[in-house]
Amino acid sequence: MITLSVLGQGRISQPLRDHGAPFGAVRIVEGASDAVLIDLPPADRAAAVIAALAAGQTVLCPPPVALTAAELAAIAAVPTGQLLPSGELAHTDSVRHGLAAIHDPAFGALRSVYLAIRQPRGHGCDVLDDLLPEALDTLLAILPEPFTMVRVNAAALFGDARDTAVILLRSATDVVVTLELSRCLPASLPAPGLGEVEIDVMGALQSVRIVPHAGAVRVHRDDGVDHRPWLDAPVLAMLRALETPTDALPRAQAVFDLAAAIKSAA
Amino acid sequence: MERIGLGLIGCGGIARSAHLPAMAQLQDRVVLLATADIDAQAAAQAAEGWGATWSTDWRDVLARPDIAAVVIATPEYLHADQVEAAAAAGKHVLCEKPIAPSLAEADRMIAACAAAGVNLLVGHSRRFTRRYLEVRAALDRGEIGTLRLFRENERRSRGRPQVWWTPAHWTGNPQISGGAPMMNAIHEADLMRWFVGQEAERVDAEINVTIDGNVGVTDFISLTVRFHGGAIGSAEVLNCAPPGYPAFHQLELYGTQGAIRARDHELTGLTRFGDHGADFPAHYHMLLHNLPAYARELAELVDAIRSDRKVFMPPSEARAALAITLAAVRSAQLRRTVHMTELAA
Numbered sequence: 001m002i003t004l005s006v007l008g009q010g011r012i013s014q015p016l017r018d019h020g021a022p023f024g025a026v027r028i029v030e031g032a033s034d035a036v037l038i039d040l041p042p043a044d045r046a047a048a049v050i051a052a053l054a055a056g057q058t059v060l061c062p063p064p065v066a067l068t069a070a071e072l073a074a075i076a077a078v079p080t081g082q083l084l085p086s087g088e089l090a091h092t093d094s095v096r097h098g099l100a101a102i103h104d105p106a107f108g109a110l111r112s113v114y115l116a117i118r119q120p121r122g123h124g125c126d127v128l129d130d131l132l133p134e135a136l137d138t139l140l141a142i143l144p145e146p147f148t149m150v151r152v153n154a155a156a157l158f159g160d161a162r163d164t165a166v167i168l169l170r171s172a173t174d175v176v177v178t179l180e181l182s183r184c185l186p187a188s189l190p191a192p193g194l195g196e197v198e199i200d201v202m203g204a205l206q207s208v209r210i211v212p213h214a215g216a217v218r219v220h221r222d223d224g225v226d227h228r229p230w231l232d233a234p235v236l237a238m239l240r241a242l243e244t245p246t247d248a249l250p251r252a253q254a255v256f257d258l259a260a261a262i263k264s265a266a
Numbered sequence: 267m268e269r270i271g272l273g274l275i276g277c278g279g280i281a282r283s284a285h286l287p288a289m290a291q292l293q294d295r296v297v298l299l300a301t302a303d304i305d306a307q308a309a310a311q312a313a314e315g316w317g318a319t320w321s322t323d324w325r326d327v328l329a330r331p332d333i334a335a336v337v338i339a340t341p342e343y344l345h346a347d348q349v350e351a352a353a354a355a356g357k358h359v360l361c362e363k364p365i366a367p368s369l370a371e372a373d374r375m376i377a378a379c380a381a382a383g384v385n386l387l388v389g390h391s392r393r394f395t396r397r398y399l400e401v402r403a404a405l406d407r408g409e410i411g412t413l414r415l416f417r418e419n420e421r422r423s424r425g426r427p428q429v430w431w432t433p434a435h436w437t438g439n440p441q442i443s444g445g446a447p448m449m450n451a452i453h454e455a456d457l458m459r460w461f462v463g464q465e466a467e468r469v470d471a472e473i474n475v476t477i478d479g480n481v482g483v484t485d486f487i488s489l490t491v492r493f494h495g496g497a498i499g500s501a502e503v504l505n506c507a508p509p510g511y512p513a514f515h516q517l518e519l520y521g522t523q524g525a526i527r528a529r530d531h532e533l534t535g536l537t538r539f540g541d542h543g544a545d546f547p548a549h550y551h552m553l554l555h556n557l558p559a560y561a562r563e564l565a566e567l568v569d570a571i572r573s574d575r576k577v578f579m580p581p582s583e584a585r586a587a588l589a590i591t592l593a594a595v596r597s598a599q600l601r602r603t604v605h606m607t608e609l610a611a
Contacts, residue, residue, distance in 0.1 A: 111476040111506050112486060114419065149601060151470040153490040153498055157414040158522065164415055166490040166500045168472045176472040178488040178502045184415050184520040200421070202506050204478065209512065209531075 002242050003029045004060075007048055008039035011193065012062055012088055015232035026239045034058060035242055037086075037235070042129070046071035053081030058245060060086040060238050063133035064259070065252050072256050076249055084241055085248040087137035089117075089194055089212065091234035091241075098199065098210040099141055108204030110173070113142055116180040119195035121158040123183055127165050128154065128263050131181040134194065136255045139169075139177060142201060144251075146172045147258060152266040158184060167262055190227040269297040270568050273327035273357070275348055276340035277303035277312035280362060284391070285337050286312060288560035295568050300327045324348060328355040334571060335385075337564070338362060343442045346371035353382040360567050362389045363456075364448045365584040369592065369609060372585045379581065387567045387577040388584035390456050394562035397528050398457060401519065405461060410521030416458040416499040419516040420450050424477050424506045431480045431505060438483055445484035447473065447591050451503040455594070456587035458491060458499030461519060465586070467494045468605045471594035476506040489594040 004026050006013045016028050016037070026035075035058035038048045046066040052059045059081060066072040075083065089095055101107055115138065117131050149170035157164045164184060169177040185191055191213060199210035216229035272289060274281060289298050298316040302324040303309040309320035321327065327336060328351055335358035338348050345366050352359050359379060365388045366372040379386035392398045405413060429435040437443050459466060471489035475482060490500040512531045519526040570577045589609055597604040 112474070112488075112502070112504055114488075114502050149472065151472070151490075151603070153470055153492055153500070155492070155496060155498060157496070157498065158520070164498060166498060168470060168488055168490065170472055174474060176474050176486065176488055178500070180417065180500060182415060182520070184525070186520075186524050189525060200419075202421075202476070202504060204506075205508070207508050207511055 002026045002035060003033040004035045004037060004239065004242070005029055005031065005033035006037045006039060007052075008041075008044075010039035010041075011231065012235050013037055013039040015235055023236060023239045025243055035060065037061075037238070042067060046075060049075050049083065050078055053078040053083065056080045058242060059083045060242075062086050062088050063137045063252065063255055066256060069256070069260075072253060076253070082245055083248045083252065084238070084245050085137075085251060086238055087134060087141070088234045089134045089138045089197060090141045091237040092212040092215075093233045093237070094210045094212045094215065095138060095141075095199070096237060098201070098208045101206070101208050102142055102201055102203065107206045107208075110143060110175045111202040111204060112175060112200075113139065113177040114180075114198070114200040115139055115177070116198045117182075117195055118180075118185050118191065118197075119183045120185045120187070120189075120191060121163065121183045124159070124161050126162045127181040127183060128162060128259070128266060132165070132259050132262065133255055135179055135181060136258050137251065138199070139179070140251055140254050140258070142199075143171055143175060143177065144254075147177075147261070148172055150258075150261045150265045152262055154266045157182075162266075165266065188224075190225060192227060193229050193231050267295075267572070269293075269295055270335060270571055271299045271330070271333045272296050273330065273333040273336040274298060274301045274312055275303075275324040275327055275336055275338045276344075276362070277301055277305070277308040278339065281312060281337070281339040284557070284560040285339055285564070287557050288564045289316075289337075291557065291561045292564055292568065296564070299333050300330050302327045325351065328352055328357060334358060335360065335567060341436050341442055342367050342444055342448055346374050349375040349386065350378040353378040353384050353386075356382060356384060358385045358567060358571050360387045360389060360564060363391075363584065364388075364444065364452045364588055364591065365581060366588065367444055367448070369585065369589060372581070372588055376581045376585065385567060385570050385577050386581040387563070387570075387579065388581055389563060390453065390579065390584060390587065391556065391559045391563055392453050392457055393460065393579055394566070395556050395559040397517070401461065401517070401526055401528065404526060405463075405519075405521075409524060410519065410526055411523030413462050413519055413521045414497050415518075415520040416461055416497065417516070417518045418454045418457060418501050420454060420501065420503045421507045421511060421514060421516075422450070422505045423509050423511055431477045431483060431485050433481055438480060440482045443483045445473075446503050446505055447484060447487050447595050450505070451487050451489060451501060451594065452587050452591045454489075454499075454501035454503060455491075455590035456583070458501070459493075459586055459590065460583070462493050462495070462497045462499060464493040464495040464497060466590050466593070466606050467492050468603050469590060469593040469597050470603050471597045473595065473598040476504065484595070487594060487598070489597075491590060
């Protein structure tokens with residue numbers, strides 16, 4: 001049995017707080033534990049990750065794990081513990097199954113990747129800070145290679161903060177990637193959690209269309225619609241990964257580097 | 267009322283699937299008198315049923331004095347010479363999109379038709395498509411406030427028709443084909459400008475060759491446009507989707523007070539499954555080769571001729587769409603942002 005503690009009160013850990021029961025080989029505990037799920041705001045994550053790694057813990061932390069190169073270097077320098085892949089989007093059922101299809105030889109060579117994340121308008125954050133890391137974490141799971149071209153068309157379209165970015169990337173193998181990140185949804189398009197996500201990947205032989213938010217219940221009331229996706233799948237998938245841990249630092253570094261290039265181009 | 271005599275120059279796929287059926291639908295208002303194609307069989311087949319004459323020389327169509335208007339459905343590299351000649355012969359013109367491969371040729375065509383006093387309607391069929399007409403009307407009514415973000419993705423199955431994008435068809439000939447930017451994305455360029463209601467300021471794009479057997483014609487483009495008023499438009503346009511891919515067009519508009527969506531994968535009323543995969547017969551008919559749209563398009567030209575007025579979409583609109591498309595291609599080639607002011611005629 002692996003013991004897991006939760007640090008923070010964010011969205012990802014909500015299912016664990018709701019249920020608190022053992023999840024397979026994982027038991028949720030308070031205090032000392034083998035592993036820790038860090039569900040803090042981005043600015044607080046790096047310090048928590050470093051502390052947990054220094055304590056020899058296995059660490060789950062959604063991207064971005066660090067906001068600066070110095071923070072990321074400090075995480076990499078900790079000799080103990082292990083950081084596991086913890087992207088929320090990449091751990092949804094639909095993306096996990098999509099990744100399996102994409103990386104099957106039957107899919108053929110990748111031709112193009114389109115990834116859109118749309119959230120309700122009105123939040124005050126820059127999409128290149130709060131949506132980009134998740135998008136890049138998933139993109140690099142789909143297409144784990146360097147990018148040779150970065151173009152960004154970003155603006156504040158619906159409020160004061162930069163709420164929309166259309167990003168074009170070209171990979172080392174000439175796959176063109178289109179990322180569209182926007183907090184553009186009006187109230188009549190409810191999208192809790194990560195929001196509406198569409199991923200269309202074309203291969204030489206097959207394609208996949210991944211729509212994680214489609215796994216939801218819609219409640220139609222007299223005065224509106226509630227879109228209620230089940231949000232526990234990502235964290236359950238992360239917990240399963242505790243049993244076969246892999247090192248997330250290379251991807252975290254790649255996400256950080258690509259995000260820096262995109263922000264520089266914006 | 268006497269029917270308008272029509273000529274048809276170019277009797278290939280778009281003529282067979284769209285323009286000839288549109289003429290048939292408007293047979294109380296038009297009569298096809300002559301056809302021309304370098305493929306004699308195609309010209310003869312197009313003439314069948316109308317009792318029209320046919321030729322392998324398009325100039326024969328223009329020589330007919332009883333023809334008031336010509337439908338030019340040839341590859342874009344032929345448009346300028348054919349439209350100029352049609353104008354010189356006093357014929358009104360419905361010319362398939364794109365208007366031309368270059369702004370200079372477009373300008374020649376526009377000037378020739380203006381000088382001759384004939385209408386030039388460029389076949390941006392989506393301006394006559396129910397979906398887009400409804401969207402434009404909703405925008406005009408202010409239903410979503412000011413449009414700030416436009417997206418239309420256009421994803422098409424590879425190999426439909428099978429020879430497209432291969433050297434066996436002009437679309438696959440790098441010497442004459444404008445590829446997906448001219449074939450497909452010019453629709454998105456036109457729509458985003460029409461809906462946003464502003465002029466483009468700058469464009470970024472990436473292009474690619476994605477279809478096996480394609481010898482170098484761009485069959486993929488992803489572009490993003492910044493308009494002078496600050497709005498953003500984007501489109502991913504591809505032709506490499508496998509058969510049965512469920513989303514052909516995905517239109518989304520986000521305004522300051524709401525959103526409009528028309529996404530094919532949410533509008534599929536009929537799905538047919540076969541050994542080759544799935545297809546969407548009602549969907550395809552309704553949204554892509556939209557016969558009512560082509561009939562409305564032709565009716566607009568005919569009514570303009572009868573009323574002695576200009577068509578509602580002046581050719582300068584088609585030129586503007588071409589300019590955005592050319593800027594996108596140049597952006598991809600130069601690997602940098604292209605400002606619209608860089609485009610010389």
